[in-house]
Amino acid sequence: MTLFTELRPLSRLSDGDEDGRAGDEAPLRARAAPATASTARPVPTAVISAITVLVILGLWSLASAHALVSPVFLPSPRQVLVAAYGLVVTGFVDATLAEHVGASLYRIFGALIASILIGIPAGLAIATSRVGRGILDPIVEFLRPLPPLAYLPLVIIWVGIGEASKITVIALAMLPSIILSTSAGVRSVSKDHVNAARSLGATPRQVLGQVVLPSAVPSILTGIRIALGAGWTTLVAAELVAATSGIGFMIQSAAQFLVTDIVIAGIVVIALIAIVFEYVARLIERRLVPWASHR
Amino acid sequence: MSILSFRDVSLRYPQRPGLRSAAGDNLVLDSINLQVSSHELVAIIGRSGSGKTSLLNLAAGFILPTSGTIAVDGEPIRGPGADRAVVFQDDALYPWLDARDNVGFPLKLKGVPRAERHERARQLLELVGLGEAGDRHIWELSGGMRQRVGIARALAAEPRFLLLDEPLGALDALTRSRMQEFLLRIQSRSGAGAVLITHSIDEALILASRVLVLSPNPGRLTAEIEAGFSSEILAGTPIERIKASPLFKRLHDGLTSLIHSLPNEEAAA
Numbered sequence: 324m325t326l327f328t329e330l331r332p333l334s335r336l337s338d339g340d341e342d343g344r345a346g347d348e349a350p351l352r353a354r355a356a357p358a359t360a361s362t363a364r365p366v367p368t369a370v371i372s373a374i375t376v377l378v379i380l381g382l383w384s385l386a387s388a389h390a391l392v393s394p395v396f397l398p399s400p401r402q403v404l405v406a407a408y409g410l411v412v413t414g415f416v417d418a419t420l421a422e423h424v425g426a427s428l429y430r431i432f433g434a435l436i437a438s439i440l441i442g443i444p445a446g447l448a449i450a451t452s453r454v455g456r457g458i459l460d461p462i463v464e465f466l467r468p469l470p471p472l473a474y475l476p477l478v479i480i481w482v483g484i485g486e487a488s489k490i491t492v493i494a495l496a497m498l499p500s501i502i503l504s505t506s507a508g509v510r511s512v513s514k515d516h517v518n519a520a521r522s523l524g525a526t527p528r529q530v531l532g533q534v535v536l537p538s539a540v541p542s543i544l545t546g547i548r549i550a551l552g553a554g555w556t557t558l559v560a561a562e563l564v565a566a567t568s569g570i571g572f573m574i575q576s577a578a579q580f581l582v583t584d585i586v587i588a589g590i591v592v593i594a595l596i597a598i599v600f601e602y603v604a605r606l607i608e609r610r611l612v613p614w615a616s617h618r
Numbered sequence: 619m620s621i622l623s624f625r626d627v628s629l630r631y632p633q634r635p636g637l638r639s640a641a642g643d644n645l646v647l648d649s650i651n652l653q654v655s656s657h658e659l660v661a662i663i664g665r666s667g668s669g670k671t672s673l674l675n676l677a678a679g680f681i682l683p684t685s686g687t688i689a690v691d692g693e694p695i696r697g698p699g700a701d702r703a704v705v706f707q708d709d710a711l712y713p714w715l716d717a718r719d720n721v722g723f724p725l726k727l728k729g730v731p732r733a734e735r736h737e738r739a740r741q742l743l744e745l746v747g748l749g750e751a752g753d754r755h756i757w758e759l760s761g762g763m764r765q766r767v768g769i770a771r772a773l774a775a776e777p778r779f780l781l782l783d784e785p786l787g788a789l790d791a792l793t794r795s796r797m798q799e800f801l802l803r804i805q806s807r808s809g810a811g812a813v814l815i816t817h818s819i820d821e822a823l824i825l826a827s828r829v830l831v832l833s834p835n836p837g838r839l840t841a842e843i844e845a846g847f848s849s850e851i852l853a854g855t856p857i858e859r860i861k862a863s864p865l866f867k868r869l870h871d872g873l874t875s876l877i878h879s880l881p882n883e884e885a886a887a
């Protein structure tokens with residue numbers, strides 16, 4: 324052991340940290356590894372999750388097949404599939420599924436663009452200027468904990484029942500996380516990174532554009548991903564209350580006529596879209612800022 | 619030829635309320651006088667906390683002295699500038715740029731067109747022995763390679779002085795000794811003056827034409843040694859042979875006992 328300790332610094336040909344503990348523990352772990360491998364391979368989490376989904380679908384099928392619950396309240400999975408097919412082909416309340424989804428997506432991306440255009444400069448202002456923080460902090464702190472549906476009626480009074488009110492409400496729901504993630508990202512910029520740029524001849528403007536903003540991008544993207552999630556829940560809720568198209572409106576109309584299979588199909592579509600958002604957002608993060616995980 | 623000079627420079631960090639030091643005084647650097655000319659490499663050694671980084675940050679212009687003047691060719695400095703490029707201990711490379719764009723960064727700041735920037739970056743990467751690494755992500759490079767990219771980036775600014783804050787401190791022993799010789803050759807070829815902060819007496823003696831000792835609390839330059847081994851190394855004498863020479867050993871022992879005789883900041887704190 325003494326010999327090992329003495330030889331360690333020389334045997335490290337590649338660069339490493341100066342922390343010696345990892346070197347001491349590594350052999351222990353290496354010896355322990357085969358033992359665990361030979362006992363039992365653990366069931367992958369994904370398999371457990373898949374089984375859970377299948378069990379729920381199975382219970383659902385059983386319940387509706389034996390008419391434990393009235394089909395009005397709980398249509399069978401098959402009925403829901405048929406309803407979903409009908410939605411795609413002929414639609415419901417004057418619009419196909421694609422048109423409802425399209426209306427919802429239009430709103431959410433309109434709101435996303437608006438909140439990015441406002442949120443990133445606002446976040447920058449909070450992080451870089453005392454005055455900016457003084458002005459914007461109370462507004463963000465007021466807005467952040469408010470459930471968007473609380474101010475939906477007011478927004479409708481102000482901008483009417485049309486698209487603008489929905490986009491405004493969703494944008495307001497998205498804004499705090501974009502503002503806060505931008506300012507957090509800007510504030511987390513490494514002091515050495517800034518100083519390096521200054522000593523290499525950067526002007527304050529160049530420091531902002533070439534160093535501060537790029538290092539805030541991972542945080543901003545995370546903020547956008549969270550905003551998208553928050554915006555989607557708000558959107559569907561807003562459409563339930565006040566809309567003439569959109570996936571939320573479709574569910575609300577179906578519920579009024581007790582067309583439960585459409586309601587369930589709609590809920591599944593909402594969930595699927597949210598999952599796709601999350602997936603695509605993570606994909607974009609990995610593409611755009613592969614370095615974020617290597618900081 | 620350029621001269622970087624410190625004249626009666628003192629530094630006091632603003633006192634934080636409720637955090638009063640035992641001495642009741644937070645003077646970090648006291649009456650520093652120092653002249654570094656281009657083509658020479660001056661090393662500053664001292665225990666941690668003696669104010670080495672503060673001294674370098676003053677030279678870089680990141681902070682301003684409480685009193686005294688720091689000037690380049692008689693012109694007092696007012697802030698950071700590309701004439702004094704810093705190489706950091708933790709490389710401070712930009713992870714969103716590949717090696718080539720990191721090296722080309724100072725040129726981009728100056729508005730040098732892309733093609734020219736790439737060509738210059740390629741030359742500099744070749745100079746530091748990384749001709750093939752231009753497309754590599756920063757996080758794919760080893761610590762030694764990163765430091766070389768950092769040095770190439772500093773050189774791209776065509777500085778009159780290189781300010782090196784323990785640039786080899788995070789490297790393992792083998793890489794470190796290879797990098798020492800490399801650093802020496804690059805600095806002498808670049809024609810820039812250099813201030814090297816280190817806490818390795820070996821490194822200071824090998825690389826520097828002059829070694830200055832910074833004593834802590836408050837930081838004062840208390841000793842100066844003309845080393846001069848660097849010219850032998852540049853002439854081709856292996857570092858190991860120099861380290862074995864009686865003169866080197868004598869200077870090394872002298873510096874070691876000098877530094878050990880200085881008050882220990884850690885113990886006082």
Ligand SMILES: Nc1ncnc2c1ncn2[C@@H]1O[C@H](COP(=O)(O)OP(=O)(O)O)[C@@H](O)[C@H]1O
Nearest residue numbers: 631632646664665666667668669670671672673
């Ligand atoms: N920004 C700062 N504000 C207040 N005190 C500081 C600051 N930076 C360094 N110091 C203090 O100044 C002294 C010298 O620090 P530093 O220059 O980093 O020394 P070294 O690089 O030799 O380790 C230390 O006591 C440290 O606590």
Ligand SMILES: [Mg+2]
Nearest residue numbers: 667670671672
């Ligand atoms: Mg230091």
